[in-house]
Amino acid sequence: MIQLTVIAGFILAATVPLLHRWFGERTSLVLALYPALLAVWLLEQMPEVLAQGNLLFEWQWVPSLGISLTFMLDGLALLFGLLISVIGVFVLIYAGGYLRNHTDLPRFHIALMAFMVSMFGLVLADDLLTLFIFWELTSITSYLLIGFNHDDLEARKSARQGLFVTVAGGLALMAGLVLLGVASGHWSLSEIRADDTDLREHALYTPLLICLLIGAFTKSAQFPFHFWLPNAMAAPTPVSAYLHSATMVKAGIYLLARLHPELGGTALWVTVLSVVGGLTMFTGAFLAIRFTNVKKLLAYSTVMALGALTMLLGIGTPAAMVAFVAFLMAHSLYKGSLFMVAGALDHSTGTKDVTAMGGLRSLMPVTSVIAFFAALSLAGVPPLLGFIGKELMFEAALGANAFQLLLVLLAFASAILTIAVAAIIALRPFYGPRLITPRVPHEAPLSMLLGPGILASLSLLLGVFPGVASDLTAATVTSLTGQPSDAYLSLWHGFNLPLLMSIISLALGFLAFKRWDRLRPKLALLAPLMRYGPEAGYEALIDNIARFSVWQTKVLQNGYMRNYILVMLLTLIGLLINSILVRHSPLISFSLDVRFYEVMVVGTLAMGALFATLTRSRLGAVVSVGVMGLSIALTFIFFSAPDLGITQLLVETLTVMLLVLVLFRLPRFTSFSTTLERVRDGLIAGAMGVLICLLILTAWSIDQFAPISGYMIENSAPLAYGRNIVNVILVDYRALDTLGEMFVLALAAIGVIAMLKFDHKSSQGPRTERKEPYDG
Amino acid sequence: MRPEVALPVLLPLLSGAISLLFWRSRPVQRFIGIGGNLALLVVSLWLFVGVMEEGYITLEMGGWPAPFGIVLVADVLSAVMVLMTAIIGLLMGIYSLATTGRGHEKFGYYPLMHLLLAGVAGAFLTGDIFNLYVWFEVMLVASFALMILGGERAQMEGAIKYVTLNLLASIIFLTAVGLTYGTVGTLNMADIALRLDAAEHSGMVEVLAVMYMVAFGIKAAAFPLFFWLPASYHTPPVAVSALFAALLTKVGVYSLFRVFTLVFDQSMDYLQDIMLWAAAITMVTGVLGAAAQFEFRRILSFHIVSQIGYMLLGLALNTPLAIAGGVFAVLHNMVVKTNLFLISGITHRLLGTYQLKKMGASTVSAPGWQWPSFFQRFRWPVFRRYPGSSPNS
């Protein structure tokens, strides 16, 4: 069962520390078996997918809520799944060499495996919510990967930036998916696909598309969210190779491709995708050549590629779809390879700056050959796969139905700049004079050559024999368009305009490479502009949120308890006024039947309370409270509650005694507050008093129901054998209350005793917590 | 007679009473402490299994028929809550064995814990509004005593706010109970629901709903009534904080669910809007408060508030699915928040601080293969000081 296999990947990730204990250095190889197995499984499924279009693997997860863990395998999922698993194998092997002897290698493996599994789940998920969950998992695991070198401030900052941007997009995505579910009435991709209703006509189409696009654009680093991707280069190089070639950033592309048959083709879709994609493509390529850091160069060229892919999806013609597939495959292969080469360079020279390297060809011959071929593919030189991708892209741009000129120009300019980048990476470090590098250069170990080598060879192989990938291409294009397709790739398209553009761009790109050293200072003049770029906006936003949170907390949680009480009371008073005075009215049936002594007692009661409030002497307050308590006791006795009267009397006596014992240990009353505060408090207190008065009258005036106590009065003697009904209620009818109440009293006594007698010397436990000054 | 409905309340009361009797002997206290928790877990499972089979089980305490005596009711929700309480109680008891000081144990740490659990279970199971008040108080006074145990300055300051504001909530609750009895003449919740449906004066029904909402809202720590929580939850020992975090606010939330789905289902429309806003603002203010903190337990305390918002949202939306979601949020939060508080305790033991700014650089090699110290062993970036964010207050 494929679901279990994927979930087992998480378990495998969790057991990595154990594996490290058993296998030591070879853990990477052991772990690499997992993606290898997945790749084999995918290849096995290929004939079936070609025959049937898509395969469903159903598994009910939360049946009561209709959430299932169903996987769907079609051409698109197959393509992405293969990229993830194949590149995953090489990345794992590569990481074993790159991070050899690193103390935190287990942690790296955990996060990398978890990421791989999440990515796998994402491309296979059929259920919308499952898709979202895996999507978020990739965000979180990539955060852990980018921030792997957490001793480095930059790494932490970049990790956080990546997380915030992608998770913010994730929220939009969730909204979009929910809207999609609501609009289509289905919660799985396969059902939405099977349904004939056209979502493009739906009223919710625009909002849901915008939400989904925000999710996809943040993830795949489209302009203006592109800034997090180059910063994510703080991650260890194997991560960069994986995240930025095959997976994380492609998740957004995958989503767009996945939705293309259902949502694509409208004016909104075409406009947004082709324009944003084109801009991203150019921005990435343009920003790339400013940098001398080899990883930054590659990262921006990735942004360029992501833009190109988005643009192709935006154009949406059949030709664009074929170009999409070719470009996607080509990019994954050469970019993975180039990142690994960059890691090898960094590993053996100790620097990432291409201008600091030179003449390494003789010292690192294998690396230089691999770099050369991968870069040829990046540059789009025949007979590599990159050439096919570029050719088809030009062709698609020329065939665009909208923004044709703009897109062609952008594609052409980007191609020139990309060729310059390719040349910089493939030629600069390996040719020219030897430069002194921080480390003495040496050839990378086999584990670090295997991955890039095979990926680069694949670029070459697929370029020469594009027919090998024909089945996959056809299946993917089928899922992209929603119609059966027999698209195939070929190296030679005849002498046409795209080929001409390729040749011109190669020449111009090589020229740009030659002038690169002179070009950079001029580009550096543009640097101040970056201060106003989207990244600055992001920083300002984050800072302001932080500042706002501090401010808000200071205002709300200000430490003054009376403010807390005030807020709570005002809430209550406001709601009560709204309910009883505004929305409804109180009910008062007025009948005043009083005796003189009762008025006296109740008057004393009220006076006692008032005097306790107004007096400035502690004794006066205690006496007033006592007098009030006595009046209450008398009231109880007058109105047929002897037990209550006695209890109140005794409790009051004890309370006064406690007050006397405690109060005179405390300082005299002082008046801290201002007159204004007193007036304010008085008004609020008065409002509450009036409301309570009204509520009592209303509750008392409602005479609709007979109280349940009739039963108790009737049965007290016959059934409970007691003549004091109150006591019978206490010990029989409602004995559970009394039980609880006696525990309350006991608890209070324990608390009081503990508070008074707690001996700090004896409080030293077996292992005590260390004290620290309170400096929150 | 279905004893399993009452036993989750009675057993911890019994074990509390017995261990109070043996207050002189620490070993006996520890033994009863864990034994009582185990027994509670067993009866909770018993109840849970029974409820899963039958839907709901009632027990008329004292043998008096329903609206007259006090009736205990267990349905799936309350049985699950009781089960969670028992599980968390047991785990906390075990954790306390290692972390609680001698002084705490001498002054009734274990009985207080058991009585707290009894109060919580009672609040989950009772079907009587005044009885609910009583269990609230049992729980509350037990938590007061646990909160001050140790006598630090911060504990005293926190406790004053905690006691006062919770007492205010209790009094609002009690006032509401009094008005309820004055209006409908009964205390049994199901009976109240029936009579309120028939009540002619709808204004009073709404007033009662408002008062219960505010009273339970304070207990649940919803906006704008949550202030007592961040002021006090981080002051007692970590096991106590964890127990509070898991249970106390959830009792408030549970009561809101109970009262507003059972008793006031008629007058929900108006209150639903209010609750919706309160829930939304609670979510946001809670996390923003947490974002402003650098002390581990304070972050968690503020974050509890935020989570309460999610639970209330479920209630405010008031569809079956939303309520189910709210209940899931409650259960999930109970587990996770307890866990995080305990992790904060372990972090403190390993690193000697709760301040995030002081954590991180020091690598601690925890002995053995401890999963709780996972975060230390693998040094995730989350444990590093956040750069670039605002200065600490």
Next chain:
Amino acid sequence: MVKSGTVILNTAARFLMPLQLIFSVFLLLRGHDEPGGGFIAGLVAAGAFTLYMFAFGVSATRGILRMIDPRDLIGVGLLLGMISVVPAWFVGEPFMTAQWWTIPVVDFKASTPLIFDIGVYLAVLGAVTGMVMSLMEVDKDEP
């Protein structure tokens, strides 16, 4: 506050205490039929001890209580309360259902509510005495 009692208070306390205690037991036993009951009785008894404490101090009061600490009283009281809950279980009735037995010789009606009330009495007595006692003890320790 400690031992500051006057002659009158001392004498009153000495004579009143036994009377108050007897009265409290009387209140306890008749509680089911006439005003009274466990709470009131417990409070009266606690009042007796408190008065004695005010007159003669804490240690003298501990003297008359002998080995019994207020905390023991609380424990016993709570336990009695819990015990009264159980008997109904044995006859298959819900917890807390009252059970009545007649003690033959003295013709006294014993019942679980009575046991419960006695539990309440002891718990109240223990709790209140414990609180006041520890308060006064702490006072004594301080200047």
Next chain:
Amino acid sequence: MEPLMAVAIGILYATAIFMMLRRSIVKLVIGLMLLSNAANLLIFTTAGMTRGAPPLIPEGMSAPVGNVADPLPQAVVLTAIVIAFSVLAFAVVLIRRAYEVVKADDLDKMKETDT
């Protein structure tokens, strides 16, 4: 009688809240005392008050003679009184200890545990 009591209880609530809003912890505790008394009286009053007819059954009879006062709120109030007493005793001792630790009667000096 009840309208008169309602006014008195209103005054009790008002004074209690006013006292709770003071900065002095002593006043705070007095406020709490007033508040719990007020709530008890409220329960007693809203259920209706009856003169001279305590819920007692004369010896030898099986039901009280005539109308008696509602015993249920009385029992409820009795429970509430004891609970209120417990909590207040705790609160009183708490402010005493807090005063010893903080050395001030002023609530505004007790805001360290917040932000």
